Amino acid sequence: MPTEIFSDAENQLIDECFAFAKALVKDAGELVKEGYSKSNDDMGIVEKEAKWDMVTDYDKKTEAFLIGAISARYPDHKFIAEESEATNSALTDNPTWIIDPIDGTNNFIRHIPFVAISVAFVWKREICLGIVYNPILNDFYSARLGTGAYLNGKQIHCNKLEKLEDATLGHEVSFLRVQKHRERNAKQVLAFASAAQGFRSFGSCCISLTFVARGTLDGYQISELYAWDIAAAVLLIREAGGYCCKPDGSPIDLMDPKIICGATKELCDALVKLNKEALGL
Template sequence: MTDAIDEYFAVALELVKSAGNLITDYTSGCKDFKLKSSDIDLVTEIDKKVEETLISGLTAKFPDHKFIGEESAFEGVKCILTDEPTWIIDPVDGTLNFIHGYPSSCISLGLVINKEAVAGIIYNPIVNQLFTAKKGQGAYLNDRQIHVSQVKDVSKALISFEAGTTRDEEKQRIVFENFKMIVTKAHGARTVGSAALNMAMVALGGSDAYFEFGIHAWDIAAGDIIVREAGGVCIDPAGGPFDILSRRVLCASSQELAQELASMLHQYYPERD
């Protein structure tokens, strides 16, 4: 299986690097966008082009592989996760950043086999950050192996979180309650504007934990394996096992920190993918 994953990964990496050129053409922002579920949930033609590039390239090499893609899902393709090799794609994670020219957006591509993420690529071509991981082979930023921090206590943790893209009043109330908790209990708070890059920051050791409610499988599939291969953990924000289709995630530098944070969070349960 390792040899097969290496082969799949090598093809995917070249496609991601090539697709990154579509993003770097718009480093000053992309003003041609459309609304999706709300006035802060947006899509551009670049999102669609990147996803099409990845799906067509991978299909040409691996015709039996399955796909779950953000833009495909938005157009009505149902998210179905089987035991078959499945590529889970967010073509531009951090679309709002991308539109504004804020340099924190990325391509996120995870490979899931038997419902477990076994390889992941998170690529921010604007600042040349390439995070990668394969099962049992460690996590890397460009060519340097990376590791999570050793933080185990919320009071010493820099915690990343996001408000999300919904205007739902109950969700916003939960966001504000959790933000209040973080700024009074944790070392500090950060918001990058991209779920994948938030997870990459935990893997890098720059952030100690990240949680979010309302994200999707394509936001977190690559980040899951990258965090775990960097020595961290991914769980449900209530403390149970991680479920890639639950639209809920908490990743951290240690099991102790993850569980302590989970015990402090106000919970929100969105509709599953």
């Protein structure tokens, strides 16, 4: 148990938040399932920045439900959330919830079942709690700092794989659609896919990271992110025995969330080296 960072009273509050959040996220999953069952005409789809960046009424409804319930119970807590710009702020030492109501919105719109609700609780800049829930496939991931990572109540672990040539890796090839990101992502995709045993793209950062935590993938790299894309899943990977860092090998920064993760430290280091070589760094 991570008792050195937090007092007994603070650890008790974290445990209370964990129990509360697990029940709340499962309730939020009902909203996501409702939206998933709708036709595109009934989802309330809106284009944000471009054709590749969409939002639906259910993204907004789910986030409002989560923030409303947490605020009612913990009125002094802060939020960093995808669809509520008024809640977004710099990360501080204050108790903060980091929320992505539907990660994989394009999958959601296309009725591809790789979608997830992601909720993390960060205090003193430490990720204390992480929950990622795919209500379509009923995959409920949860982690409490220092106590392991779980899928539907069963403890999960990253693979103990060290060699790049034996690994199955993940990346989001959809970023090739975005001109300002295209060249860098093309170099990364070519390098990672050429070096690994297998290469996959699932259209959801949260889902891909949970796959590393459960041993379905061995590593993952992506840069075009926000805190809500990675916060909960980073804790899952760490608690499952894996490693996460920035692409240059430095520690993860939730407010500058570029990420490379690997099932082992050796594999993570190999991915960092490969990424630097691909980009000529």
